Structure formats: structure tokens, C-alpha cells
Amino acid sequence: MCAKVTNIGLKGLEGYVVNVEVGAFVGNDSIKIVGLPDAAVKESKLRILAALRSLGYILSSQNIIINLSPAEQKKSGPTFDFPMAISVLLSLKELTVTIPEEIGFIGALSLDGLVQPFEGMLAAVLAAKKLGLRKLYLPYDAKLPYLKFPEMDLIFVSSLNEAISYLEGGWQPTVHQEPEQPETETTYLNFAQIICQRYAKNALETAAAGEHHVLISGPPGCGKSLLAECFPTILPVLTRDAQLEMISLYQLRGYNIAAPKMPPFRNPHHSASSVSIIGGGTFPKPGEISLAHRGVLFLDN
Missing domain, CATH: 3.40.50.300 (P-loop containing nucleotide triphosphate hydrolases)
Structure with a gap:
């Protein structure tokens, strides 16, 4: 079965939509990533395997092909870990939900299934807003400023399990309150x-x-x-x-x-x-x- 979820790629500060397409077929145990991935993206298959196995999913006797479209754009960074893991579960029918194209996923994965922030995550969030996504799943990063957009819902998840539970309707995300900001910014030069x-x-x-x-x-x-x-x-x-x-x-x-x-x-x-x-x-x-x-x-x- 083939599955597809939406991700955001970056060219500098500009973003573009990346469709993470996964096809799972009976065969030898293997995961192949195509679509001009760099070394960090190629290593994603090992992180995905470890994360899914740590959560109890069986990937034996499966030949999995992951295509990052558009194929002509070079993909870099670990931001594709999270959407690839979700798409793999969809293709294996371990996750039986319908995910529209207007819902995106960004984030890196640890070996135990935690969803982690990555360099340039704020640029990816702003690009997702410009590209018209209605909902975005992402890890929470305390270093980022408070983010809230009327046209796009941000779903902060700490693990792959939380994202799966929310997609299946069994978990509600944590609501982060806007921290108090000082009214004025002082400087010794005026x-x-x-x-x-x-x-x-x-x-x-x-x-x-x-x-x-x-x-x-x-x-x-x-x-x-x-x-x-x-x-x-x-x-x-x-x-x-x-x-x-x-x-x-x-x-x-x-x-x-x-x-x-x-x-x-x-x-x-x-x-x-x-x-x-x-x-x-x-x-x-x-x-x-x-x-x-x-x-x-x-x-x-």
C-alpha cells in the first residue's frame, strides 16, 4: 500500500512543499530513500527503524521505498524523520486514518521515538503558514518564541506515540501559554x-x-x-x-x-x-x- 503525508523543505529561508510518499511491499527487509537525499536524510531510515521498533511495530519481510517529491530538489536535514515515520505506519496499515494534504509534519526522531526540534525549525513553520497548511505537527522547543497563528493550528508533540494517539483521537496536545514579555527594550546607546x-x-x-x-x-x-x-x-x-x-x-x-x-x-x-x-x-x-x-x-x- 502507498501512503503520502506533507512536509516542508527549505532553500535558505524560503520553503516548499515536500510530499513524503511511502510504498510498502512484501520482500526482503529494506528501506530505500529516493528524491535527492543528503547524508542526514539517508540516515533517517536507521532512526525510523529504531524508533518504530522501540514502540513495538514489526517491520519484518517488508521492502519499503520512500520517495521525497519533488525529486529534483535536494533534501537536507533531519526534518523528514517524523513525516516518514507517519507515512511508513500508514503504508503498513498500522495507522488507519486519513491525513489531508493541508496537514503537515516536521521534526527529527530519536531512537526511542521522541520527536525533537531541528535547526531552522522556525523558518519551516513560517514557510508552512505561507504555503497554506491548516495544521502542523511539530516538536515543542522552548528556545523558540511563542507561536500562534489564526490561519494554522500548531500541534506540539513530544513523541511519535503522542502524534499517533492524537491522529486516532485519543490524546489532546499540551497548550503552551504565551510568556510575559517586557514592555520595553533598553539599550545603553540612544x-x-x-x-x-x-x-x-x-x-x-x-x-x-x-x-x-x-x-x-x-x-x-x-x-x-x-x-x-x-x-x-x-x-x-x-x-x-x-x-x-x-x-x-x-x-x-x-x-x-x-x-x-x-x-x-x-x-x-x-x-x-x-x-x-x-x-x-x-x-x-x-x-x-x-x-x-x-x-x-x-x-x-
């Missing part, structure tokens, strides 16, 4: 505290109002760096959507930050490489230009 510099401050205020680029020149010690560092304090505070965009970018870089209200300020060293500023590399990561999204990028010579 544009209003700069004395004099009337013409430079007027130029920066004009640039902030019109979202213009600024070139500041002058002798050393005249206050160029101070003006630039204080510049974010006259920009509008970040909206909730802008905060999530910023956090997802920093997570793709490997940083964990709280939900900031002030626009970011990035000040790369003048000897920084092009990859660190623009982004990319063997394992592509956002550069300083991306990390300054909705904020200020200060290039000092």
Missing part, C-alpha cells in the same frame, strides 16, 4: 542622548524616515561610529512578523536569540570575507547582509 551633531542627526532622521542608505565621512573621532550604532534606536520597533523573520535567520546561522523589538545592528570587521558578509559556503549560511535584515548594516573602513 540617539536622543547624542549632543550636537545637528546636521548629521538630521540626515540620519531623514534616512530613517525614507529608508535610505547613508554615507558618513569625516576625520577619526568625530562621532561616525557612535551615530551609526545609535541609528537603530530611531527606527520603528519590529512587528511580530518581523521578529519571527529575524529569529529564523539567526537560527539558520546557528544563533539563538529572544524575540527582539529593536531592529538589528550588524558591524562586520573590515577584513571580513565575502562569504561572511554575503553568505554561502560549503554548508550555506546567512551572511551579515541577511542578519541585518530589517535593521542596520554598518560597513566601517
Whole structure:
């Protein structure tokens, strides 16, 4: 029997729908994954086997083929573990429910069946919302900001067993309350505290109002760096959507930050490489230009 569930793949910060298709046939014990998987995705079959066996499911005498569609897009990361395990259970008729295409699954699996967060999970959630999914099953991560969307339900599960029980109607997910956030964000630098510099401050205020680029020149010690560092304090505070965009970018870089209200300020060293500023590399990561999204990028010579 063939089964299919929906997952989200990432190309940088942009997401696309991945259909996890599984066919189970009588034959030798084997699991094959096709659809341009990388090493992390290829290793998923071992995690899935261990997780399902630890939960008591028998996979003997089964030839299982997993196709990640679209086949022309390279798949990376452990986010496919969870949907592949659900699709395998559907194909083996161990799970007898109907899962519409508007319901998605993202998450990594441990060997004992726990569903775990992964790098770039917030970007995948935001992509799922943009792609029109109505419900998304995912692991809870305390490092992420509070997430709630009127157009998409988020079902937080801690294990594969919980997800199966919820799909069969026997378990209710834990409701996470929004934590209290401080009303204001303080900083030791403030544009209003700069004395004099009337013409430079007027130029920066004009640039902030019109979202213009600024070139500041002058002798050393005249206050160029101070003006630039204080510049974010006259920009509008970040909206909730802008905060999530910023956090997802920093997570793709490997940083964990709280939900900031002030626009970011990035000040790369003048000897920084092009990859660190623009982004990319063997394992592509956002550069300083991306990390300054909705904020200020200060290039000092």
C-alpha cells in the first residue's frame, strides 16, 4: 500500500512543499530513500527503524521505498524523520486514518521515538503558514518564541506515540501559554542622548524616515561610529512578523536569540570575507547582509 503525508523543505529561508510518499511491499527487509537525499536524510531510515521498533511495530519481510517529491530538489536535514515515520505506519496499515494534504509534519526522531526540534525549525513553520497548511505537527522547543497563528493550528508533540494517539483521537496536545514579555527594550546607546551633531542627526532622521542608505565621512573621532550604532534606536520597533523573520535567520546561522523589538545592528570587521558578509559556503549560511535584515548594516573602513 502507498501512503503520502506533507512536509516542508527549505532553500535558505524560503520553503516548499515536500510530499513524503511511502510504498510498502512484501520482500526482503529494506528501506530505500529516493528524491535527492543528503547524508542526514539517508540516515533517517536507521532512526525510523529504531524508533518504530522501540514502540513495538514489526517491520519484518517488508521492502519499503520512500520517495521525497519533488525529486529534483535536494533534501537536507533531519526534518523528514517524523513525516516518514507517519507515512511508513500508514503504508503498513498500522495507522488507519486519513491525513489531508493541508496537514503537515516536521521534526527529527530519536531512537526511542521522541520527536525533537531541528535547526531552522522556525523558518519551516513560517514557510508552512505561507504555503497554506491548516495544521502542523511539530516538536515543542522552548528556545523558540511563542507561536500562534489564526490561519494554522500548531500541534506540539513530544513523541511519535503522542502524534499517533492524537491522529486516532485519543490524546489532546499540551497548550503552551504565551510568556510575559517586557514592555520595553533598553539599550545603553540612544540617539536622543547624542549632543550636537545637528546636521548629521538630521540626515540620519531623514534616512530613517525614507529608508535610505547613508554615507558618513569625516576625520577619526568625530562621532561616525557612535551615530551609526545609535541609528537603530530611531527606527520603528519590529512587528511580530518581523521578529519571527529575524529569529529564523539567526537560527539558520546557528544563533539563538529572544524575540527582539529593536531592529538589528550588524558591524562586520573590515577584513571580513565575502562569504561572511554575503553568505554561502560549503554548508550555506546567512551572511551579515541577511542578519541585518530589517535593521542596520554598518560597513566601517
